[in-house]
Structure formats: structure tokens, C-alpha cells
Amino acid sequence: MTEADIAAASGLPLHTWRRRHGADFRARVHVVIPGARLKLYDTSQALAHIAGKALPTLRDERLHPDDLLNDKEAGDVLGIDASTVRAYAATGYLDSGTQRHGRTWWPRHAVEARREAGDQRQYNPGPQPNNPRNRVPRPRHDPRIPEIAELTCRSQVTSTEIAQRYQVSTRTAQRxxxxxxxHCGN
Incomplete structure (x- = not known):
């Protein structure tokens, strides 16, 4: 939970919660990821503190497959940099993750599955749907050009006449x- 979530659970605006209860809360409940910009707290400990109960102990150090990892933690598991984790997610080499608190998080099981699968970046499964590289190339030869060349060779034709005849814009007619x-050699 963020401090905003904790304040909402307390029924107070964030600035009031920080002024009245923030210092005491931060002294008793420790952040889950020390040193991170976004301060996240364990939900069970935060709710117990709000209710005035004893804080439950955090679970042991065993890693749970549903733990959410930020880009730095996922990079540590994969042995790569955090920016590479984001690039892998953008290219589809890694699961795209989930958005929470304005950040992207990856489940531990997805990151470990990527690690266990090995390097498959050279694998090309073929054309992907909605890939801009799948577009049909523009025709290099416009079939109207020989017809217009024949008209131009016989008589003087203007771009306005071509625009009306082929129902195109004036700029396309000029082109x-x-x-x-x-093509005609004039």
C-alpha cells in the first residue's frame, strides 16, 4: 500500500494523515522496498497499525511466485539492467507486466519463466499481427502514368484536366x- 492508500483506509485526507499519523506510522511499519522512490508498505501490517493491533510478522524469506517485482528487481533475477527489462517488455520478449501505483510490475513467476527459457531473441515466429512491417509495399509503377504520357505526347494536358479525369487532388495530378x-521524353 502507498501512503495515499493507507490514508484512504484511515478515512483521512493524505495531508492530514501525514501530519497526524505519518511519523508514528513510518517509525513502526517499514517500507517493503528500501531505497525505492515510491514507498510501499505491507498491506497486512498497515491495516493492523490502522486498527491498533499488533503488527503481524512478515512472511519468511521464501520467494513467492506471485510476488510483484519492479524493473530493477526483475533485472536482478534475469541478470540484466533495468532498462533492458523495460525493453524486453516493450518488444514482447518478456510479459508486459501490470500497472500499479503508476509503475509497471512483473510477477516473479513470469520473470523466472523468462530466465529458465533461455535466450530466444533470435527466434522469429513469422509475421506478427499489426506489425507495420507487414504492410504491402506501395506500387513502384503507377498504371495511370503511361495513359497520361500518351495524352501528353499527343496534346497539351493540364493538371486540372488530369485531376478531373482521374478524380485525384491537384497535387497528385501534378505528380x-x-x-x-x-516517361514521354518531353
Whole structure:
């Protein structure tokens, strides 16, 4: 839980909770990830402190597969840098993670599965849906150019006439006319 979540659970605005209860809370309940910018607290300990009960002990050091890891922790598990974890998630090489508290978190089981699978970045499964590389290339030859070249070679044709005849914009008509003139040799 963040301090905003704890204040909401207490029924107080965040600034009031920080002023009245923040210092006492921080002295008794320790953050889950020391040194992180976002201060997260264990939910069971935070709720017990709000209720005035004894704080439950945190579970033992065994790692749970559903633990959420930030990019630095996931990088430590994979043996890579945090920026590489984010790049892996962006390219689909690693699970995209879940958004919580304005940050991306990866479940430990997904990160460990990536580690156990080995390096498969060279594997290309083929065209992916919605990949911009899958687009059909633009035709290099416009079939209208020989027709316009024939008209241009016989008589003087303007771009306005071409725009009306082929129902295209004036700029496209100018482009077609220029290509037809080079095709005709004028």
C-alpha cells in the first residue's frame, strides 16, 4: 500500500494523515522496498497499525511466485539492467507486466519463466499481427502514368484536366503529369 492508500483506509485526507499519523506510522511499519522512490508498505501490517493491533510478522524469506517485482528487481533475477527489462517488455520478449501505483510490475513467476527459457531473441515466429512491417509495399509503377504520357505526347494536358479525369487532388495530378512527361521524353 502507498501512503495515499493507507490514508484512504484511515478515512483521512493524505495531508492530514501525514501530519497526524505519518511519523508514528513510518517509525513502526517499514517500507517493503528500501531505497525505492515510491514507498510501499505491507498491506497486512498497515491495516493492523490502522486498527491498533499488533503488527503481524512478515512472511519468511521464501520467494513467492506471485510476488510483484519492479524493473530493477526483475533485472536482478534475469541478470540484466533495468532498462533492458523495460525493453524486453516493450518488444514482447518478456510479459508486459501490470500497472500499479503508476509503475509497471512483473510477477516473479513470469520473470523466472523468462530466465529458465533461455535466450530466444533470435527466434522469429513469422509475421506478427499489426506489425507495420507487414504492410504491402506501395506500387513502384503507377498504371495511370503511361495513359497520361500518351495524352501528353499527343496534346497539351493540364493538371486540372488530369485531376478531373482521374478524380485525384491537384497535387497528385501534378505528380502524375511530371512522371508522365519524363516517361514521354518531353
Amino acid at each position: 502524375l503529369l511530371t512522371a508522365a512527361r519524363t
